[in-house]
Amino acid sequence: MPFVNNVPFFSIFIAMLGGIVMPLIKNGRIALRVTEAAAAIIGVLSAWLLCAVVASGESFTYMMGHFPAPWGNELRAGPLEAMMALAFCMIMILGLEGGRRDMFDDISAHKQNSYCLMLNLLLASVLALVYTNDVFTAYVFIEINAISACGIVMARRFGNSLVAAVRYLVISCVGSGLFLMGIVLLYTCTGQLLMPGMDTAVQALAASGEYRVPLLIAVALVAVGLSIKSALFPFYGWLPNAYASATTSGSAVQAGLISKGYVILFIKLIYRVFTLEVMRDLHILQALFVMGLSGMIIASIRAYQEQSTKRMLGFSSAAQIAYIFMGIGLGTHEGMVAACYQILAHTITKPLLFTSAGMLIRSAHGSKNLHDLRGTARKNPLAGVGFTIGGLSLCGLPLLAGFAAKYYLGVAAMGDPKKMLFALLVLAGSSVLNAMYYLPAIVGIWFPADKGAAEPLAEEREDKGFILSTAVFIGLNIFLGVAIGPMIKLIELGLSLL
Amino acid sequence: MKNKSLLHRFVDWVNGDVADDRPGNIRTVGSLPEAKPPKEKPEHTDPLRHLNRQIAAYRVSAVLVCVSLMLALTYTVLCLPTYNDPSAPTNNEVSQRYVEQGMEETGAVNTVAGMILDYRAFDTFGESTVLFTATAAVLFITLSKHTKEWTERGPFADSSKDPILQVVGKILLPMIFVYGIYVVLNGHLSPGGGFSGGAVLGGGLILASSMFGQKKMVRVLSANVTTGLSVACLLAYAAMKGYSFFTGANHVGWEIPKGTPGDILSSGFILPLNICVGIIVACTMFSFYSLFSQVEEE
Numbered sequence: 001m002p003f004v005n006n007v008p009f010f011s012i013f014i015a016m017l018g019g020i021v022m023p024l025i026k027n028g029r030i031a032l033r034v035t036e037a038a039a040a041i042i043g044v045l046s047a048w049l050l051c052a053v054v055a056s057g058e059s060f061t062y063m064m065g066h067f068p069a070p071w072g073n074e075l076r077a078g079p080l081e082a083m084m085a086l087a088f089c090m091i092m093i094l095g096l097e098g099g100r101r102d103m104f105d106d107i108s109a110h111k112q113n114s115y116c117l118m119l120n121l122l123l124a125s126v127l128a129l130v131y132t133n134d135v136f137t138a139y140v141f142i143e144i145n146a147i148s149a150c151g152i153v154m155a156r157r158f159g160n161s162l163v164a165a166v167r168y169l170v171i172s173c174v175g176s177g178l179f180l181m182g183i184v185l186l187y188t189c190t191g192q193l194l195m196p197g198m199d200t201a202v203q204a205l206a207a208s209g210e211y212r213v214p215l216l217i218a219v220a221l222v223a224v225g226l227s228i229k230s231a232l233f234p235f236y237g238w239l240p241n242a243y244a245s246a247t248t249s250g251s252a253v254q255a256g257l258i259s260k261g262y263v264i265l266f267i268k269l270i271y272r273v274f275t276l277e278v279m280r281d282l283h284i285l286q287a288l289f290v291m292g293l294s295g296m297i298i299a300s301i302r303a304y305q306e307q308s309t310k311r312m313l314g315f316s317s318a319a320q321i322a323y324i325f326m327g328i329g330l331g332t333h334e335g336m337v338a339a340c341y342q343i344l345a346h347t348i349t350k351p352l353l354f355t356s357a358g359m360l361i362r363s364a365h366g367s368k369n370l371h372d373l374r375g376t377a378r379k380n381p382l383a384g385v386g387f388t389i390g391g392l393s394l395c396g397l398p399l400l401a402g403f404a405a406k407y408y409l410g411v412a413a414m415g416d417p418k419k420m421l422f423a424l425l426v427l428a429g430s431s432v433l434n435a436m437y438y439l440p441a442i443v444g445i446w447f448p449a450d451k452g453a454a455e456p457l458a459e460e461r462e463d464k465g466f467i468l469s470t471a472v473f474i475g476l477n478i479f480l481g482v483a484i485g486p487m488i489k490l491i492e493l494g495l496s497l498l
Numbered sequence: 499m500k501n502k503s504l505l506h507r508f509v510d511w512v513n514g515d516v517a518d519d520r521p522g523n524i525r526t527v528g529s530l531p532e533a534k535p536p537k538e539k540p541e542h543t544d545p546l547r548h549l550n551r552q553i554a555a556y557r558v559s560a561v562l563v564c565v566s567l568m569l570a571l572t573y574t575v576l577c578l579p580t581y582n583d584p585s586a587p588t589n590n591e592v593s594q595r596y597v598e599q600g601m602e603e604t605g606a607v608n609t610v611a612g613m614i615l616d617y618r619a620f621d622t623f624g625e626s627t628v629l630f631t632a633t634a635a636v637l638f639i640t641l642s643k644h645t646k647e648w649t650e651r652g653p654f655a656d657s658s659k660d661p662i663l664q665v666v667g668k669i670l671l672p673m674i675f676v677y678g679i680y681v682v683l684n685g686h687l688s689p690g691g692g693f694s695g696g697a698v699l700g701g702g703l704i705l706a707s708s709m710f711g712q713k714k715m716v717r718v719l720s721a722n723v724t725t726g727l728s729v730a731c732l733l734a735y736a737a738m739k740g741y742s743f744f745t746g747a748n749h750v751g752w753e754i755p756k757g758t759p760g761d762i763l764s765s766g767f768i769l770p771l772n773i774c775v776g777i778i779v780a781c782t783m784f785s786f787y788s789l790f791s792q793v794e795e796e
Contacts, residue, residue, distance in 0.1 A: 001748060009747065013740055016627060020732045023634070023725045064620040065739075066746035066753075067603075070592045073620035114638040121631055128624070140624035144631055151635040162639075181571070188578050191587035201587065217574040 005060050007049040008075045008131040011042045011085060012124055019120035019148075028104065028112025035116045036093050039123060043089030050082035054490070059497040061133055061196075069133075070197045076133035080340065080494025084130050084264055087344060091256035091351050092123050094472055097465035098355030099249025102362065106156050106247040118151035119253060126261035135183050135273075136193045138265055142179060142229065146172040149258050152250040153242045161245035164238075171238040172229060179225030185218035195272040206278045216282050219274055223284050226266045230259035231318050232288075232325050233295025240306075240314030244368070248358030251310060252351035255317050260347050263324055267336060270328070271498040280331050289329025289419060293426045295322025300433035308368045309357050312437060313350065316394060319430060320346040326426075327409055330419060333495070334412035340491045341408050345401035345480055349393045352473035356386030359466060360445060370441060375448025384445055386470040391438035393477050396431050401480035406431065408488065605756030605765030606686040614691070615768045615775075619739050626735060626775055629782040630728050637721055640789045667709040674702035682776035686765040692772040696779025703784040712788060721789070724781040731774035738767045 018038035025031045053059060059078025066072065096103070096119070107115050125145035132138050146169070154165035187193055189211040190201035205215050228235040243251045270279060279285045296319055303315035320342070327339030360383050361368055363376040377384025393400035396407075406427060413423035480487065579586035596613055604612035614622045678698035685691030707715040745752050757764030 006744065006747070009743060013736065016623075017733070017736060020627070020630065020729055020736065023729050063747045064743045065616065066742070067617050071595055072617050111638060114634055117634055118631075118638070121627065124627075134621075136618075137621050137624065140621050140628065143628045144624065147628065147631045147635050151631075151638055154639055157639065185574065185578070187588065189587055191590040191592060197592070211577060213577045214574050217570060 001060075002052070004049055004052040005062055005077075007045045008062055008077045008081070008085075008127075009064065011045055012075075012127050012131065014038050014042055015120055015124035015127055019117050019124060022113050022117035022120065025113050025116075026110070028107075028109055028116075031113040031116040032096060032100065032103070035119055036096055038120060039089045039092040039096075042123070042127070043086055043093070046082050046085040046089060049077060050079060050086055053077065053079050053082055053497075054493065057493075057497075069194050070192060073137055074133040074194060075131045076195075077131055078494055078497040079490060080498060081130050081264075083490060083494060084260075084343075085127055087347055088123065088126055088130070088257055088260070090472075090476070091347055092119070092253060094469040095252030095256060095351045095355060096249045098351070098469035098473075099247060099252055099358050100465045101463055102248035102358050103250075108157075111155070111157075115152070115155045115250075118148040118155070121148040122152065122253065122257060126257050129261040129265045130268075132265075133196070133272075134194045135186070135198065135269070139176070139180055139183055142176050142262075145258065145261065146176055146229075149242075149254060152254060153246050155250060156245065156247055160241070164241035164245040168238045168242045171235070175225045175228030175235075177225070178221045178228065182218045182221030182225060185214050185221065189214045189218070195269075199273045199275070202273055202278065203275065206281065219279065219282055219284055222269065223266070223288065226262045227288070227291065227325065230262040230266075231321055233291045233298060233318070233322050236295065236299060236315075236318035236321075239318050240302075240311040243314040243317065243354070244308060244310035248355055251313075251358070252354040255313070255350040255354055256347045259317075259321055260343050263321070263328075263339070263343055267328065267339065267495075268498060271336075271495065276331055276333075285329050285331040287329075288325050289331075289423075292322045292324075292326030292329050293422060295319060296326060296426050296430040297433070300430050300437075304433055304437040306437075307370055309361065309370055309373060309441070310354070310368055312370070312441070313353050313357060316353075316434070316437070317346070317350055319434070320350070320394065323405070323409060323427075323430075326423060327412060330412055330416055330423065332412065332415050333492075334408075334415050336495055337488060337491050338405070338409040338412040340495065341480075341487065342405040344487070344491075345393070345405035348473060348476045348480065349390050349401055352386050352470065352477065353390035353394075355466065355469060355473075356383040356390060359383035359463075360387060370444065371449075373441075374444050375446070377445040378448065382467060382470055386474065387445060388442050389474050389477060391442050393481070395435045395438050399478060399481045401477045404481050404484045404487075408484070601759050604768065605759050606768050607759050607765075608686055608688060608691065610689070611686045611691045611768055611772065612765070615686075615771045616766070619771070620743070622771075622775065623735055623739055626732060626778050629778055630732055633725065633728065633782050633785050636786060636789050637725065663709055667705055671702060671706055671709070674698060674705065678702055678776075678780075682772055683762065683769070685772035685776075686768040687760065687762070692775025693779055695772070696776035697783065699776060699780035700783025700787075703780060704787045707784070707788060712791065715788065719784060719788075721785060724785045728778050728781050731777045735771060735774045738771060742767060 015038055018034060021034075022031055025034060059076060059081075061069070062075040062077065064073040064075060068074075103112070103115070121144055125141040125148065128141035129138055129145070132141070149172070150165045150169045153168055154161050183193075186198065186202075189205060190198050192198040192201050202215070205211050231239040243254055246254060270276065276285070299315050299319035299322060303312050303319060306312040306315055324339045324342045324346070327335045327342055329335070330338075359380050360373050360376045363379040363383070364372045367373075377387065389400065393402035396403045410424060410427055413420050413427070416423075579588075583589075596609055596617065600609045600612045600617075601607060604616040606612035606616070678695050678701075680695075681690035681698055682692055682695030685695060703715075703719070742754070744750070754766035756766050759765065763769070
């Protein structure tokens with residue numbers, strides 16, 4: 001076995017060890033550096049793994065211990081997994097760098113190491129969700145994910161964030177609980193916990209019609225559980241406050257990582273265990289399609305009505321996640337590719353918006369209200385540019401990531417004559433709504449309400465971390481918007497090797 | 499001319515609609531149809547009326563959702579294979595190998611210990627980390643700068659003066675600790691192991707803390723000590739299992755000798771792993787108790 005195959009195991013362990021040693025590091029700055037270093041090492045390793053699996057053209061399983069598939073734990077990695085791991089590590093570093101100043105201001109000094117602990121464990125859990133080949137391991141890391149995400153939300157420790165964290169904890173426990181019940185039912189009717197054994201058993205059950213009701217309920221529970229966790233339309237209530245009340249880097253990392261990890265797990269489960277045919281037979285995909293369509297519209301309307309910048313971004317995230325689920329709900333291979341592209345596009349766009357909004361909010365002396373942000377981009381032009389690019393990308397401006405994702409979603413929707421009309425109409429409507437709340441915000445941050453009030457330059461020292469992270473974010477955004485062809489090929493390769 | 503009016507209209511739109519004259523407004527709810535003005539009806543004087551109605555609707559829908567979920571799940575359970583059914587799908591090669599070859603392959607007489615600490619040790623590492631994360635999260639939320647001044651509250655606040663607790667505790671405490679340690683150390687030989695033994699030990703620590711009072715206990719087992727112990731145990735777990743994951747996956751060999759099944763020093767890493775898990779569980783239980791029973795003194 002080539003040595004590069006150890007990368008998934010190393011990645012998860014490095015992130016977990018980074019979290020475990022955090023209580024020993026009392027200094028917040030060193031803790032942040034260690035967190036970023038861990039993410040950087042994992043990122044480099046994932047890039048190496050990505051090159052290796054693309055070159056070899058096949059994915060592999062990795063035994064966690066001495067026992068193979070149906071008995072011991074296993075990991076599995078291919079191009080899609082490696083690419084997602086790489087993206088998540090990049091978001092982690094860039095989000096932390098972009099929100100560094102806010103982190104030191106918002107979180108009291110003796111708690112910064114605990115905050116970094118939560119971040120590391122969050123990354124570890126997302127990586128484990130991406131790489132796992134075992135449904136129960138997925139559940140264990142969903143628990144870690146939920147607790148550490150709550151820790152990140154309540155890091156600021158004031159009323160709003162505590163309420164948001166409690167709400168998030170309760171809803172997310174419901175999600176984990178439903179997922180666990182789904183796994184239990186699946187285990188009872190298949191006798192397997194690892195994906196390779198479970199898929200044959202599920203296919204056999206679907207073909208013979210035996211245990212049809214438990215199978216339907218199990219798949220439905222898994223789907224609902226994961227969609228609660230990833231904030232799909234009717235279940236997105238926890239999201240805006242959780243994102244809005246975290247500190248800037250916390251919001252950025254959450255928006256980039258949390259819900260995406262669950263969606264990747266769901267896509268893996270669809271491809272490796274349930275298969276599209278069974279999902280379609282059980283009418284789960286159709287339900288997801290409808291939920292996705294309604295989420296695209298309703299979450300956008302809620303974002304439009306919102307006054308607080310960060311809550312607006314939160315609702316916009318919910319709308320973007322609905323796009324992903326619409327892609328999945330199309331039930332075709334192209335739909336899945338489009339969903340993966342949307343995951344990538346959103347995962348690099350939303351953290352940019354959050355870090356830029358964090359900087360603009362600093363320029364507005366901490367007020368999150370949209371009308372207090374007027375003219376702030378003049379004070380901090382780079383943050384303004386970041387917010388503009390991010391917003392335009394989500395509106396679907398060509399050459400940016402959001403456009404590529406929407407374009408491919410539209411192309412994928414053409415493949416299904418029944419769903420095409422709805423998908424395209426809602427896609428257009430939702431894009432218009434996106435533009436209706438992003439454009440005024442963008443225009444507003446550049447033009448002060450009363451002329452002459454805007455000071456030309458920021459009074460603060462230059463923040464090198466923020467400059468670097470914004471530049472890389474914008475670069476990535478343009479890369480994803482331009483390099484559609486190669487990225488689609490990579491995703492297709494990844495999906496076919498899942 | 500036409501251009502200019504378009505621009506004006508755009509500026510108005512950005513400023514929020516013409517109806518809203520708040521300065522510096524980017525966009526308000528007012529720009530939607532049916533916004534603030536029409537909703538000001540004088541008869542709705544009670545400000546909580548809307549909220550109360552929402553709460554009532556919330557309760558009704560929560561009950562409906564729960565009842566329908568219960569019915570669906572109950573019906574599902576009726577469709578599942580019955581308990582003890584020899585032809586049930588769970589009676590397959592997986593459990594067969596665990597039961598038949600478990601002792602030989604892991605060296606543990608207790609099959610459950612072999613399953614959770616050898617076959618599926620990665621899951622158990624995750625579970626221990628869940629406990630650690632939960633403790634860290636609780637510490638994160640309860641601990642503040644003024645942690646030195648703690649006062650006690652809760653049902654056992656004054657119990658250190660209670661004679662019954664003192665006498666019974668003095669008899670029970672040594673037995674509880676010995677039993678807990680026994681369960682942890684014999685985890686690979688008999689029913690038990692890190693999780694159950696750790697729970698016994700944690701219960702003992704809680705009893706001790708209500709007997710001697712929090713302040714004395716905190717001198718021995720402060721939050722720093724319990725966190726340090728958990729960190730050390732998790733690192734030890736990660737080192738041991740990291741070694742065996744790496745050697746196992748790469749087929750390096752260098753296996754840990756299993757020993758004779760039934761001996762106390764046997765079954766490879768399972769004994770030290772049980773000790774680690776036991777300490778983590780005990781520390782978690784104790785720190786939950788002590789963190790939630792203390793109150794911050796300003």
